[in-house]
Amino acid sequence: MKDAENVQLAEALAPIRDMVKACIQCGTCSASCPNAFAMADTPRRLWRMLQAGEVQMVLKSGSFTLCSACYTCTLRCPRGLPLTDAMSALKQVVAHQDALRFASTTLFYRKFMESVRRHGRVRETEFMCLYLTAMKNPLLPFQFAPLGLKLFSRKKLDFRPPSKGGDARMDALFQKVHELENAP
Amino acid sequence: MNPEAGEILVVGGGVSGMQASLELAETGHDVMLVERAPYLGGLVSQLDHQFPSNHCGMCRMLPMLHRDSGEQSCLRKGLRHDRIHIRLSTDVTAVEGEPGNFRVSLRKAASCVDPIQCIGCGACVKVCPVETPDDFNAGLSMRKAIFQAAPFNMLNSYRIDPAACTRCGACVSACPTGAIHLTDADRGAFRILVVDDEQIVRDSTAEWLIEEGFAVEKAASGLQALDLLGRSSYHLMLLDIKMPGMDGVEVLKKAKDIAPGITVIMMTAYATVETAIEAMKSGAVEYLIKPFDPEMLLSMADKHYQAFVEAADEKITAGAIVLTGGAALYDPSGDPRNTLEYGVLPQVVTSLEFERMLSPAGPCKGLLLRADGKPVSRIAWIQCVGSRDLQLGADYCSSICCMISIKEALLAREVSGENLRADIFFTDMRVCGKGFHRYKELAESAGHIRFIRGRVHSAIPEAVSGDLQIRYVSLSGIEKEESYDLIVLAIGQRPHPDMPRLAERYGFSLNASGFAESLPFSPSETHRAGIFMAGSFSGLKDIRESVIQASAAAVNASRTMSVLSKSFPQHLDTKDIPPFPDVSREPSRVLAAICSCDAALDVCMDAASVVQRLRQDPAVQDVLFFNHLCAGQDRESLIQEIRQRHPNRLLTASCASCADIFQEVAVAAGMDPRLSVTADIRMPVLCAMSSSKALDTAAKMQQCADLMNSAISEGLVRVKHADAVKPSETxxxxxxxxxxxxxxxxxxxxxxxxxxxxxxxxxxxxxxxxxxxxxxxxxxxxxxxxxxxxxxxxxxxxxxxxxxxxxxxxxxxxxxxxxxxxxxxxxxxxxxxxxxxxxxxxxGAEASTSLYGHGTNPAVLTQKELETALHSDALASRELSSVVMIQCVGSREAPRNYCSRVCCQTAVKQALALKSQYPDVRIYVLYRDMMLYGFSESAYTRARREGVVFIPYSLDQKPEVVPAETGACVRVFDPVSDRRLEIETDIVVLATGIVPxxxxxxxxxxxxxxxxxxxxxxxxxxxxxxxxxxxxxxxxxxxxxxxxxxxxxxxxxxxxxxxxxxxxxTTLASSRITAVVRHSLCSRCQLCIAACPYQARVLDTEADQIRVNAAMCQGCGACASICPNSAAVVEGFSMPQLFEMIDIAVQ
Amino acid sequence: MSLVRKLAIDRQDILGTVQGFLRSILTLEDIAVVLAPRRLAEKSVVMPALITQPDCLSDADPLAPAFFLNAAQMMSRLTRRPSGQKIAVVLRPCEIRAFIELVKFKQGALEDVLIIGLDCLGAYPNTVYRRFAAADPDGSTLRFFFAALSGVSETVEGMELASACRVCEHPFPEGADIAIGFMGISPLDYLLVQGQTPKADAYLAQVKLEPVAIPAGRGDAVASRVSSRVQARDAMISRTHEATGTPEKLAAYLTGCINCYNCRNACPICYCRECVFCTDVFDHEPFQYLQKAGRSGSLKLPADTVLYHLTRLVHMSTSCVGCGQCSNACPNDIPVMELFRATARYSQKAFEYEPGRSVAEPPPMSVFKEHEFADVVGLKGKT
Amino acid sequence: MKYLYYPGCSLEGTSREYDISTRSVLKALDVELTEIPDWTCCGASAAASVSALLSLALPARNIAAAEAVSDVNDILAPCSACYLNLKRAEEEARHGAEMLPRLNAVFESEGLKMTGRMRVRHLLDVLSQDIGADRIRRNVSHPLSGKRVAPYYGCQCLRPYRVFDNPEKPVSMNALIEATGAQVFPWHMGAACCGASHMNTHAAVGTSLVTAILKAARGADAIVTVCPMCHMNLEAYQDKISQNCHDNLRIPVVYLSQLLGMALGLSETDIRLDMNLSEAAVFSAGSSIVAVR
The missing domain is CATH 3.50.50.60 (FAD/NAD(P)-binding domain)
Known part of the structure; x- marks a missing residue:
């Protein structure tokens, strides 16, 4: 990656680095994390990478996408660090970087928010459709097919057609947030 | 000497308090030593074993010079010194005045058992129907409501736990000497107001209290309560927090206006505990979490009742005050998370509980067994429980837990054998005290203790095996699971919960962590003149540090007195002894006076056999019995008897504590006090009575009679051979x-x-x-x-x-x-x-080094060189973008195999200084264990927050420094990110440690x-x-x-x-028990010189004699043991005397 | 190890050759006196004598199987305080070892002493020797010498050597300055003279002797003698343990003791100026005897006999060199040496201490620390 | 007792039975609910991944909307995810001095304003602390005697904010379950994580978390939940998981509100066990609820 991008990335990660600077590498987070087993890099190592300013490595790792926000680490961290928030912030950075690698995660969230913006509330069925289409993975829908059937049988699926128009209130709100966030 | 006006007050009878008291007493001050517990020794009395010898050495605090002025015995059994006045079970309730004239009020808690009358027979314990957890054994075992507070503290006899006692009176009637007096006659005069909007709580609380004899009234709301308070007076109010209308805190504030003297206990639900704690600031003394059980309530009520009954204070004045109140231990069950399930799982214990488990006098009799009876074969120690935890408000390291765990692990292996697996889970092993690092290494190599870097957070019991499973992550990120039989939590320290109140009472200030704050550079001085402190009162000390600081506090207290009075301590002379008739050539004629301690000992003394035994020895001239020999008429008549009967030696059989009195009696009767011996017949009785052997009362009484007879016979032998030699003096x-x-x-x-x-x-x-x-x-x-x-x-x-x-x-x-x-x-x-x-x-000085290119590469500095550079122009002109600090350079490995203690603090100090001077500088500290013990931990936190990166390295993967064009390049393996880092740096700072x-x-x-x-x-x-x-x-x-x-x-x-x-x-007199040389027998083989551990012996080549320095000699007897023909003898232990003693023992 | 020299035998007179060697030592400039066993006028007695006249050395008989006393005691008297003169002394190996022990106890000094030791063939008990030597005192020494040197048994002419010598595994003068050897070589040709210390080398340089190689057979002879002695010693020790293993057996073993203290007086290690058993310590009150008798029904007199031996065992068993003078001195034939060696075997082994090996090794008890032998001192489980 | 009610999107969709049973049970216990008019999505876990401000603004808008309704101070949210989002907005607004005006700026065009007086409460909080087990016990008409019920709290009602229960070892459901006459099934999974949206994004990881929970529940008659996300994860994949590990790990999963409803003797239409994906009927079989139907 080019230096300029690197600098930009480092800037984006700086507030997250501040969150974990006081980490003493005791490993409580990693031993407590229900998803650590699936992570290429334990949470502790992610914090270490952040401390050392290894921004590229953090993003390359991507282990943070496996955080399920259970807050156990946050609760247990002897330094009282906002670790779940740090994970969440990393996800945000990725979302903004639009890194392809995290397509499944980011897209999921983006499509979700699209649904919200449109209706004010989420239409779960609609959003899943949007998500599955956007993933462009022909196998994915099959993965969720059994669930869909079940929901269908319990009359839990909402088959209102996706509305094209937006919810005005939501549009305003989203717009305002965007303005505020991008204000200097 | 006025015992009512202790010249210096020492508050707290733990190790620090005893040490400070002894120091002051030995330099001529009268000391009032006040301890809240019924025994001295504090926390250490619960720890049988201490680093580095792994056994107890408390008695080594006792005076080595002039030893006769204090009792020379096990300090766990008690402390006695001419100039130390001890108040146990006593609290300081008020302090006012200024240095030189502090006016202090003391309040003693009720004990209900008369220590003079109690012979420790334990009949009361047998009949007591109440069982309650034993605090001394950290709650691991049960005891009765009447009990001995500390197992070794014989003289302190029995006590009643007022909170547990049901006042059934069974003990009163069982006591053979009438020593027990229950003081609950007027509970009805103690008025309690119960305030709660919930009727069910209100009614049941009141009912429980009424059943126990208290006078109770109820109020359903704050308004009603205030109304009642305005109309009549109450001693105690139980006040709910969450009430409609006026809440408890508001009621409390108003109630304190109406009735300032009232004691208030808040009642609270889980959710409002914080409010309850808040309420303490407005004058509540305690709080109860609902739902509570009757015992909890009653013990609290009774405590305040006792205070009400015992409200009579003792007033003393003191010139200076030394506070040695210690600290509290962290209670893991107080953490709402408590993921290690302390208090829930029986296999999870605190380090203190584990000490008690190891103690032969503890609840497990020193055997390590699981609750299911299986032997314990795997133990995990988990460090930093309650320490270094910002979420628990502990931004400090408790300093002592690492060593305690190592010691416990070694002891456990000693108890359970070589097959015991002992693992210590740690973040940093802070073995930074003298000899600690070697001890740890020995534990690792010879003791086979495993040290695992990893913080364990929770324990999960396995249903079938009863094992405890824990999970941790290795430094390199590998998740591991291990099973254990027992988990020991290395609990940290906490300031005593009373600290805020004490700070207010004494006028000292508290530091950020709630411990007493000391003056900069003088850890034993508080901010208030004339008030000093020692021990863990100011935070987190091991025995060595406590002892040092206690001496320091003592010297400051003593200095206060000297400076104030503008007079210096009187030279202390040994007691001047008038000349007495020389009876050394006469055959011994002993008058034996036996005291029954106000008839308390009558029940187990067999007077006829005592007389018969004594009469066997022709040296016994008379045997007389007295009821209360230490005072009054009996004391006078003993003097008369001596004058009339003209014995040349006096044997008294009584309490050991009366020995001084009988020496005075001897002098009054014209006898040399050195020819008076007191046989302690009380301690043997207490020992026999408290022995765990299951004997019936008759058998116990017989055992007592036998032991008393032996004690008297031994006393006879001692007095018979007693020598009136005047101790030599320097x-x-x-x-x-x-x-x-x-x-x-x-x-x-x-x-x-x-x-x-x-x-x-x-x-x-x-x-x-x-x-x-x-x-x-x-x-x-x-x-x-x-x-x-x-x-x-x-x-x-x-x-x-x-x-x-x-x-x-x-x-x-x-x-x-x-x-x-x-x-x-x-x-x-x-x-x-x-x-x-x-x-x-x-x-000492900073060690020099040639490692890492120091001396050849100008970018490589030592910490001292950096300090100098930082404060000169050397660095000022430079732009620093990166600094690497390497810790433990040439330290903690052969040949300098010790930790220099200060280097980690220095590194953090310099890192913070650099960060403030160059905000953008990147700083890497390469370390093995960051030794930021005590409150310096908070600086470590600060440095982390400032972005300093700390990278651990191990001895087998030390960092490398290679010179670079500007500065240097440091290569180090970072186990956390599992890769080698190459750090381009402007300077490298080496922590080389201290050499003496x-x-x-x-x-x-x-x-x-x-x-x-x-x-x-x-x-x-x-x-x-x-x-x-x-x-x-x-x-x-x-x-x-x-x-x-x-x-x-x-x-x-x-x-x-x-x-x-x-x-x-003015002179250093030896104690009476010192070694002497019988020159006529001595062959000058000089074995005794080599054997003397105190270097008290020399060969005087001119006189061709072995000479003993009586002041340096401690009477240990090593010389007497090695001397083949008793040319070296310890006075008071002559061979004929010992032979007779042995005869008595084997009888 | 320095040069080995050859002391050629003069006219097949071994004793004369040894005497001649001593004479050459005595004539050296700074040797004032030789202390050596000398056959006295009463011909069947050989005692140490201080010899200043070279002529008097013709009665010196260091090879005689007579061992009336352990001369280490005499050496203690001669060196306790400086005399200003140098002494050459001929000592048996066990005497050398005893003297080194006494030096450690500051009862003697090595500085002004040149110790000459010979291979030791052992000696008879005093009474036996007088019988052995009675007929032909002058010839008896060589008779014994050749019989003992060739024989494998410890009995010469039907008379048994002293029990101590039969179990002595140190028949070679390791601690001597000058060692004279004859075992394992042909002693009719020459004797080996070996300086074992720098001091000895300085003296030997002045005595004209040819260098020689140590003959091949010597090593084997030394080893085989030591190993048979070790075997005998171990058998003796186990016999003695069997006989003394309980307090009752020990008391029976010592029944004959009459508190004459001969063993103590004969013991080279017992250096006390006045024995504790002769002091007021054991001056019991009459009523105490009666009290004790009263308690157990009967009290053997003299009392304190077992205690006496136990005390001596405590005091000197670590230093016991096994010279056997105690048994030699006992009027009631109590095998005292056996008891002491059997005990010493263990006390010395415990401290890996060999008495007399080197002055540099301090006596164990003077460097004993309380944490050692936790199981013995009663601290087990507490350290 | 009065609460402003925030059902959240899930309770309108896949978890309608949670909504229905919550309303019914609270009504039976004399609790008055007022649904926040025109409530909108709280942002779920997705908003945080997209924008920090948005993740606070979406829930805060609902708090502001609640403030506009009445002087009731408590917002009741049955969905743990919604609860946490709303709670965070509440806390941030209270403790971050700059946050409140910033949030108000976002929805000022709507005429909404947040002052910080509202308290966001989870359904479990209200049931265990305000209503209490005693009151429920008094209303139980059909005790669930003999049933062993495993309380599953999930994460977000407990963590990171410690409000009404021990966040690692929660107990608040125990008294409620016991009040129904059922027994509390002892296990260690009550506060474990179900993997949340991993089931969609990292299915393998999510599955292994759920598997562990289902395995631990073996021996219980049902798992009780208080969160639609957890509920869905625990019940929707039981067949697949059972298949994967060659073991029958199927177990009824019911909402706490459904459990209480059964004990209070509410009708099937009030608790809609038929909408559960797991075999909830197996659990109710033999209990008195059958009689009501």
Whole structure:
């Protein structure tokens, strides 16, 4: 990656680095994390990478996408660090970087928010459709097919057609947030 | 001597309190020692074993000189000293006044058992129907409501736990001596108001209290309560917090206006505990969490009732106060998370509980078994429970837990055998005290203790096996699971919950963590003049540090008195003994006087057999029985009897504590007190009665009778052979020599000189100040130079201090009390000094190194060089973008296999300084264990927050430094990210540690050995940390061990205190129990000289005789054991006497 | 190890050759006196004598199987305080070892002493020797010498050597300055003279002797003698343990003791100026005897006999060199040496201490620390 | 007792039975609910991944909307995810001095304003602390005697804000379950994580978390939940998981409100066990609820 991008990335990660600077590498987070087993890099190592300013490595790792926000680490961290928030912030950075690698995660969230913006509330069925289409993975829908059937049988699926128009209130709100966030 | 007006008050009877009291008493002060618990010893009384010997050495605190003025026995059994007045179960309730005249109120808790009457037979325990957890065994076992507070503390007899006692009266009728008095007759006069909006709570609470005999009224709302309070008076109010309308806190505030004296306990639900704690600030004393059980409620109510009953205070005055109240231990069950399930799972215990499990006197009788009866074969120690945890408000390290765990692991393997797996889970092993690192390494290599870096958070019980499973992540990120039989939580310390109240009462301030705050550079001084402190009161100390600080506090308290009164301690003379008729040629004629302690001992004494046994020995002239020999009519009649019957020796059988009284009786009757012996017939009775052997009462009584008979026979043998030899004396030269004029030497000199004694300070270099000359500020941010300047001026202007620079001690001859010293001064001059004690404060220096390119690569500096550079222009002109610090350079591995204690603090200090000077500088600290013990942990947190990166390295993967164009490149493996880092850096800073300025020649000159790391070797690492084995020689500052500045100051003050114990006397008399030489028998084989551990023996070649320095001799008997023909004997232990003793023992 | 020299036998007179060697030592400039066993006028007695006249050395008989007393005691008297003169002394190996022990106890000094030791063939008990030598005192020494040197048994002419010598595994003068050897070589040709210390080398340089190689057979002879002695010693020790293993057996073993203290007086190690058993310590009150008798129904007199031996065992068993003078001195034939060696075997082994090996090794008890032998001192489980 | 009610999107969709049973049970216990008019999505876990401000603004808008309704101070949210989002908005607004005006700026065009007086309460909080087990016990008409019920709290009602229960070892459901006459099934999974949206994004990881929970529940008659996300994860994949590990790990999963409803003797239409994906009927079989139907 080019230096300029690197600098930009480092800037984006700086507030997250501040969150974990006081980490003493005791490993409580990693031993407590229900998803650590699936992570290429334990949470502790992610914090270490952040401390050392290894921004590229953090993003390359991507282990943070496996955080399920259970807050156990946050609760247990002897330094009282906002670790779940740090994970969440990393996800945000990725979302903004639009890194392809995290397509499944980011897209999921983006499509979700699209649904919200449109209706004010989420239409779960609609959003899943949007998500599955956007993933462009022909196998994915099959993965969720059994669930869909079940929901269908319990009359839990909402088959209102996706509305094209937006919810005005939501549009305003989203717009305002965007303005505020991008204000200097 | 007025026991009502203890000259100095010591509050807290733990190790620190006892040490401070002994120091003060031994320098001539009267001491009032107040302890809240019913026994002395504090926390340590619950710990049977101590590093480094892994057994107890508490008695080593006892006076080594003039030992006769105190009792020479196990301190766990009690402390006795002529000048120490002890108040147990007593609280200080008020303090006012100023240094020199503090007026103090003391309040003693009810004990219900008369200690004179109680013979410890335990009949009461048998009949007591109440079982309650035993605090002493950390709640691991049960005890009755009437109980012995500490297992060893015989003299302290039995007590009633008012909270547990149901007042059934069974014990009162079972007591054979009528020693028990229950004081609950007027519970009805104790009025309690219960305020709660919930009727069910209100009613059941009231009902429980009424059943126990209290007078109770109820209120359903705050308004109603206030109304009632306005109309009549109550002693106690139980007040709910969450009530509609006016809430509890508001009611509390208003109630305190209406009835300021009322005691208020808040009742709260889980959700409002914080509010309850808040309410304590508005005057509530305690809180109860709902739902509570009746016992909890009643114990609280009763406690306040007892206070109400016992409200009569004792008033004393004190010139100075030493606070040694200790700290509390962290209670893991108090953490709402409590993921280690302490208190839930029986296999999870605290380190204190584990100590009790290991104790032969503890609940497991020293055997390690699981709750299911299986032997314990795997134990995990989990460090930092309640420490270094910001979420628990503990931004500090408890300092002592690492060593406790290592010790416990070793002990556990000793108890359970080699197959026990002992694993210690840690974040940093903070083994930074003297000898700690070696101990840890030995535990690892020889003890097979596993040290695992990883923080364990929770324990999960396996249903079938009953094992506990834990999960941790190795440094490299591998998840691991292990199973254990037992998990020991290395619990940290907490300030005592009463600290805020104490701070207000005594007027000292608290630090951020809630411990008492000390003055900068003087850890034993509080912010209030005349009030000093020691031990864990100011935070987190092990025994060694506590003992040092207690001595330091004592010297400051004593100095306060000296400075205030402008008079210095009277020279303490040994008691002057008038001449008595010489009876040494007469056959022994013993008068035996037996006391029944106010008839208490009658129940188990067989008078006829006592007389018969005594009469067998022709030396016994008379046997008389008394009821109350220590006072009044009986005492007078004994004097008369002696005058009439003309015995030449007196044997009294009574309590040991009366021995002094009978010596006075002997003198009054014209007898040499050295020919009076007291046989303690009370202790054997207490021992027999409290023995765990299941015997019926008759058998126990018989055993008592036998033991009393033996005790009396032994006393007879002792008195029969007693010798009226006057102990030899050495005249004391009231002047001290201090070698070294660094901060340690100057501090010690000032402390001594302020007591009125001249001090000669000998300094090798050309200026005073030592290492402080190059240190600019401390980790706490205090400026060093103004402090050094202040001390320097005090020393140089002190009329009693003479400093000799460019001078060196060449030889020290003589002995405690009187040394001769030759000093080589500048220009080949030679000076001679005579003095009574010597303090070694020659200090040390930063170790030099050639590692990592130091000396060849200009980018590589030592910490000292960095400190200098930071405060000169050397760095100012440079732009720094990156700094690497390497810790433990040449330290903690052979040949300098010790931790220098201060380097990690220094690294953090420099890192913070660099960060403030160059905000963008990247700093990497490469470390093995960050030794940020105690409150310095918070600086570590700060440094982390500032973005300093800390990377651990191990000995097998040390960092490499390669020179680069500018600066250097440091390669290091980072186990956390599991890869090698290459750090381009401007400078590399090496922490090389401290080496003492103490050569083997110095050792020979001062008669002091060096420890394996070439530091001053103390007589006992824990209990006599600044004493050399050679009496009269002391070592402080970093010649003794690596220390910070304030620790150095404390050790210097401690050394001064120890030296003053010699200087305050005109003569050093030996105690009566010392070794002597029978020259006519002596073959001069000199085995005794080699055997004497105190260097008290020399061969006088001119007289061709072995000479014993009676003051240095401690009467240990090593010489007597090695001497083949009893030419070396310990007085009071002659062979015929011992033979007779053995005869009695084998009878 | 320095040069080995050859002391050629003069006219097949071995004794004369040894005497001649001593004479050459005595004539050296700074040797004032030789202390050596000398056959006295009463011909069947051989005692140490201080010899200053070279002529008097013709009666010296260091090879005689007579061992009336352990001369280490005499050496103690001669060296306790400096005399200003140098002494050459001929000592048996066990005497050398005893003297080194006494030096450690500051009862003697090595500085002004040149110790000459010979291979030791052992000796008879005093009474036996007088019988052996009675007929032909002058010839008896060589008779014994050749019989003992060739024989494998410890019995010469039907008379048994002293029990101590039969179990002595140190028949070679390891601690001597000058060692004279004859075992394992042909002693009719020459004797080996070996300086074992720098001091000895300085003296030997002045005595004209040819260097020689140590003959091949010597090593084997030394080893085989030592190993058979070790075997005998171990058998003796186990016999003695069997006989003394309980307090009752020990009391029976010592029944004959009459508190004459001969064993103590004969013991080279017992250096006390006045024995504790002769002091007021054991001056019991009459009523105490009666009390004790009363308690157990009967009290053997003299009392304290077992205690006496136990005490001596405590005091000197670590230093016991096994010279056997105690047994030699006992009027009631109590095998005292056996008891002491059997005990010493263990006390010495415990401290890995060999008495007399080197002055540099301090006596164990003087360097004993309380944490050692936790199981013995009662601290087990507490350290 | 009055609460403003925030059902959240899930309770309108896949978890309608949670909504229905919550309303019914609270009504039976004399609790008055007022649905926040025109409430909008709280942002779920997705908003945080997209924008920090948005993740606070979406829930805060609902708090502001609640403030506009009445002087009731408590917002009741049955969905743990919604609860946490709303709670965070509440806390941030209270403790971050700059946050409140910033949030108000976002929805000022709507005429909404947040002052910080509202308290966001989870259904479990209200049931265990305000209503209490005693009151429920008094209303139980059909005790669930003999049933062993495993309380599953999930994460977000407990963590990171410690409000009404021990966040690692929660107990608040125990008294409620016991009040129904059922027994509390002892296990260690009550506060474990179900993997949340991993089931969609990292199915393998999510599955292994759920598997562990289902395995631990073996021996219980049902798992009780208080969160639609957890509920869905625990019940929707039981067949697949059972298949994967060759073991029958199927177990009824019911909402706490459904459990209480059964004990209070509410009708099937009030608790809609038929909408559960797991075999909830197996659990109710034999209990008195059958009689009501």
């Amino acid at each position: 005249a004391v030269t009231a002047r001290a020599l201090v070698a070294g004029a660094g901060i340690a030497g100057m501090t010690a000199a000032l402390a001594i000189a302020d007591h009125g004694y001249p001090v000669d300070v000998v300094e090798r270099s050309d200026r005073v100040g030592g290492n402080l000359n190059w240190i600019h500020h401390t980790l706490d941010g205090h400026d060093v130079q103004p402090y050094l300047e202040e001390i320097r001026q005090k020393v140089e202007s002190h009329p009693r201090i003479q400093v000799y620079t460019r001078a060196q001690v060449m030889g020290v001859w003589g002995e405690a009390g009187h040394f001769y010293t030759t000093v080589a001064g500048p220009d080949n001059s030679v000076m001679q000094f005579e003095h009574g004690s010597v303090i070694l404060a020659t200090g 300025a103490f050569t083997s020649d110095d050792g020979d000159i001062f008669g002091v050995e060096r420890d394996p790391d070439r530091f001053f070797m103390e007589a006992d690492a824990k209990w006599r940390p600044v004493d050399a084995m050679k009496t009269g020689v002391f070592g402080c500052g970093i010649v003794n061990a690596p220390l910070t500045i304030s620790e150095t100051v404390a050790s210097a003050q401690a050394a001064a205190m120890r030296a003053l114990r010699i200087l305050t006397r």
